Amino acid sequence: MDKPPEYQQGAWRFRLLGRFSVGVGGEAVSIRSRLHQALLAGLLAHPNQVVPADDLIDTIWQRRPKNASNSLHVLVKRLRAALGDPDRVRAEPGGYRIVVAEHELDLLEFTALLERAKQATDPLTERDLLAEALSLWGDGPTPPPLREEDRGRLEELRLGALSRRIALDLETGREAEAISELRRLTQRHPLREGLWAQLMRALHQSGSQAEALAVYAEARAVLADELGVEPGAELRELHAAALAADGAPAWEPVCQLPARTDDFVGREDTVARLERLLEPADTARVVVVWGQPGVGKSTLAVQAAHRLRESYPDGQWFAALHDRQAGRTSAHELLEQLLLASGLPAGQIPAQTGARSAALRARLADRRVLLVLDDAGQAAQVAPALPGTGGCAVLVTSRRSLLDLPGAQRLRIEPLRRDSGVQLLSRMIGAERVEAERAHAEELVRLCGALPLALRIAGARLSLRPEAPLSALAQRLCDERTRLDELAVEGMEVRASLSLTYQGLSPLAQKALRCTVLLPRTGFSPCALGAVTDGSDGERLVEALTANALLEPRGVDDTGAARYRTHDLVALYARDLATDDDLEPGLRGLLDLLLARGEEVYREASRWTEELPPYQAPGAMPARLDLPPLRSPEAWARSERDLLLAAIDQACAAGWHADAARLADLVIPALHLSGGFDQLAAARQRIAEAARAAGDELVAWRADYGRAEASLAEDVSESERTFVACAEAFDRLGAATELVYSLTGVAFCRLMRNEPDLETAERAVRIAATGEDRIAYCTASRTLAQTLQQHGRIREAVWILKKTTQEAAKLHVRSLTAGLYRELARAALLLGDIDAAASACLDAAPLLSGNPHDEAWLLQLRSRVETAQGRYADAATTARRSHGIFTELGDRRAAASSLIWLADALWHSGDHTEAVTLARQARDALAAMGSTILAPEAERILARASQSA
Structure with missing residues (x-):
């Protein structure tokens, strides 16, 4: 279209492609308003055409304003003023039209060049015209003010021109220049099969057949994942051509699995489960076998892989991903190993990691191969090696759970059961030798934590000295201070295995592991771990240590809180690492938590106990922590019994006897309900000793009083x-x-x-x-x-x-x-x-x-009442219930007194033989404990028996 005469004096330039701008006479025209920009862009996308008002309104506003037509009219007037040209934007029936010449708008120039390229008579001319057209776009995308529909239309024009220009490059021998551009384009537009095909063609023409195959595998995986379709005919033909020109040798199945061990024991159920998880399927199977260092993951994986050989006839490959001297194998190195195992010549292995990954997927496509990747350190190490199609399976062993490995199922391996541990020793040193010292063999399994690595070390040491008794090694392992030193022989060492996992932890997780020495091995909550580490709720710390198999889940406690513990050998390793800088602040944090919780426990306990009021050191202030209230303080105290008693003992050792005394006074009344009076007496004795060492007589004698109550x-x-x-x-x-x-x-x-x-x-x-x-x-x-x-x-x-x-x-x-x-x-x-x-x-x-101790006393009294009422069978039943509760709580004196009244009920019911037996048993037991108040009742029954005789 010829330029109207009224525009001859100024040279206008409107840019819509790549970078949005307006200029006149070489000077930029400032259009700052976003609404003005959107209006102008919407008009320029349809140059010299009437754009409906509704389309412009949708372009300009995300939410249609009230009186939209009036608003649009006002906006057009302001745009005309901004341009300084009232006739540039014209009102037409139903909408508006912008008047521009070809040389004023880059979009018109672009379409004109495309049309000229179509008319070109030779490839070079067409290619140059397309390159000139594409240069108008610069490096940027279509500007944001355009509607999605307009942006998509212009982008399709650009990509069509680009694809045609690349096709001409390939026709004219410029494939080397096109490869890098096509790699960027396939990453930016992964669902365009045409671009993948051009990249394969460029690689094929340049002689890079392995890379062309890798590109096909990558394209196939993308199309399957995103669209659920297989590559089209063009891609399949190029794939076949690349295979034909590849020159790779025919596929030869390879088995790289290490030999199975003869002493594999105790994992039959786990192996069977692995076989089920790794059965060939439509999608690649990936299973992560994980657990703490030395638990036998590699041995298990090899055992399972051998059993699966028939299911994977195209090969069973094995790669060790860590070496003590060489360190970790990188993903790049792993891919090279696997490509070599696939039969690809070394000279054809791509240089880039991504290309290697794609090449491996191409080699594995439609094959049935089992990959065993042993001792992976992180998901990124093995993820590039995962097959892209069904039929293959990957068995990964790791010290970590590898939660970020996509599509994997996980199986945590626990230490052996005791009988399996004994069986492993039997296979290593002989069944006769083990049976001759069966008790000491079981003790060795316990001291080794039933950990296969530790048991193999013990077995190796015993096999060196056939004359040495098992008891001698067991005795050496009893000393926790040197146990890890003993569990080392030549190339096997428990401490070194644990160190590798520890070094892979974050600094905070390392500190958390060290601080577990303050917590009981029987189990603890995340909150306790947080208290000794950094004052947090401990959830993330537990996740970090559990993900690295350094904590063992132990179910939930009576409050519903999750419980965890450290394996005995992990606990000893943590104790070796812990320093005073960890332990003193950690213990202080733990005591603050327990004292705060203890206040809640005592408030609950004070409603059903009449203990001596808790000790409060002069001038001491109770710990104030922002904690959610306990739903059941008594249940919490019962669940944390071991932690509370351990904290009392550690506080005494640290010289904080006043804190220990108050904590004991706050929680021991509740702990009385679950028995274990010897433990409670021992805790009070420890406080008394610490207080006397510090010259604090009042606390010492209060602790003695508490010990007397427990006794x-x-x-x-x-x-x-x-x-x-x-x-x-x-x-x-x-x-x-x-x-x-x-x-x-x-x-x-x-x-x-x-x-x-x-x-x-x-x-x-x-x-x-x-x-x-x-x-x-x-x-x-x-x-x-x-x-x-x-x-x-x-x-x-x-x-x-x-x-x-x-x-x-x-x-x-x-x-x-x-x-x-x-x-x-x-x-x-x-x-x-x-x-x-x-x-x-x-x-x-x-x-x-909620007070079983007092409930048992009431049952005992009710038995006496029922006997007095002549309800002898009921009385006997009630007395037995009382005796059972006291026995479970460990209160021997109260349990024996219940037997007196059981004997009385039985005598009255006519069962004289059992009555006499129980009366004599109860009398003697109470006498041994210094309690004779019920002796006359027992003697009365025995006297009746003598008279009857």
Whole structure:
């Protein structure tokens, strides 16, 4: 179109391709408004044509404005003003049109050059015209102001011209220049088969047949993944041509698997599962076998691969990805190994990693090959070697889970079972030798953590000295300080294997592993790991260590929290690495967490226990942490029992006895519910020793008091001696509350020994009456009432119990109130009022929910009531339940006392033989523990038996 006369004086230039701009007379015209730019671009995309108003509105605004037509009209007026030319944009029926000449708009120049190229009579002229047209685009894409529809139309014009120009390059011998351009284009436009075909053709013409095959494999994988289709006819023909010209030798199946070991044991189920996971399928099978160092991953993989040989007749390849001297094999090196295994000559292996990967996929296409990639360090090391088509399988072994390896199934390998560990030793050193020292062989398996690497080292050492007993090596391994030193022989070493995994961790994960030495090997929560490491919730730390097989999942605890543990040998390795810089702040963080949680536990426990109030060091402030509340503090304490006792012990060793004492006072009342009184007594003893070493008498004697309470389940006489010593010390120190509890303990122990001490019981009540601790007062009053009952002053005891029950009810301590109801029931039985005794038991029952120890005491009392009611079978059943609970809790004294009342019920029901046996057993057990209060009941049964005889 000829340029209108009114535009002859200025030289306008509109650029729409590549970079959007407007200029006149060589000077840029500034159009800053995005709306103006979008309007102008929308008009220029259809030069000299009427563009409908609705299309322009959609181009300019993402959301259509109110009165859109008016808004568009105003915008056109402003664009005309910005251009300084009112006739450039003209209003037409239904829309607007921009008037431009060919030399003013690059799009018109581009289309004109394309038309001239079509008319060209020789390839070189056509190629040059297309190159000139494409040069108008520069390096950038079509500008953003255009609609998606317009951008796509212009891009198709550009790609069509580009494809034709490249085709002419290939026709005119310029394939070398085209290859690099085509590589960029196939990456930018991976779904255009024509570009892939041109790249294959360029490589084929340049003699790079292996690379052409690699390109085909890559194109095939992209089309399958994105579109779910196979390559078209042109690509398939080029593939066939490349294969024909490749010159690669015919396929020869190769087996590179190492030999199977004769001493493979204990993994039959795992091997069978691997066989199922690796069965040939429509897609390539990828399985990651992972686990901690030395767990036997490589041996297992080789065993499974041999069994799968028939399923993969085209070859079974093996590549070791780590060497102690050479280090890690790179993906680039691995691909070279595998291409060589495929039969590709070394001279035809591509230089680039990507090309090697594609070439391998091409070689494996439609084959059935099993790849075993041993000891992968990371997913990136093996991902380029994964086949792109079905029929093949890859078995990867790794110390890590390789979660980022696409499409892989994962199988974590655990240490052997004990019997399998013994079997492995038998195969290494002989079954006769193992059977001769079976117990020591099992101990060796335990000390080696049932880890195959450690057991192989032990077996190797034993095989060197056939005369040496297994017990000698077991004894050497018992010392945890040197166990890892012992588990090393020539090329095998547990520590070196662990070090390789440790070095691959992040610095924070390394610190977390070192800090696990502060946590019990029986298991811990993520929160505990976070507390000793960096104060976090520990979830990411657990993930990092678990992903590297340095933590073992242990299910969930009673609170629903996940639990983890370190394998024994990993724990010893972590202890070797840990420094004071790790342990002191880690322990401080752990204690702060446990003290904060302990406050919650004690608030819950204070409703059903009447323990000595927790110790608070002068001037000490409780730990304040932003923690979500526990759903069940008692369940948390039960789950964290080992951690709590370990933290108490470590705090004492660090010289923080006051923290240890407070933590014990906060949580041990709850721990009493699950028994294990010897552990609790040992914890109190440790605090006492640490406190005395620091010269803190008050804390030391409080710990002794706690030890005496825990010892009541085993030795009443020892508890009494300790309570007496505590009372003397607290009297001297002026600790009134502690004195009341100690005197009450003395009176209770003497009651158990059937030597009721009314003076001591009354003294405890007098002192408590002047203090502020009303729980101490009620506890002392209950013991006084028990003592009065033993002196025959039952009605006086009942009066005290009723008065004390009223006061205890106001304190909301369920265990205390329930205990007073139980004493009322006992008193009622002594008075012969069976109904009152039964009523008191009913009053006590609702107060004991969640307190198995007190529930068992109530069951014992209910058995006595049922016997008095003549319900002997029910009484026996109830007494057995009581005995079972006490036995499970480890309270031997209470369990023996339940046997007395079981024997009484059985006697009345006519089962005299069992009654006599149980009465004698209970009497002797209680006497051994220094508790003789029930001896008369046992003797009464035995006396009846003698009379009957």
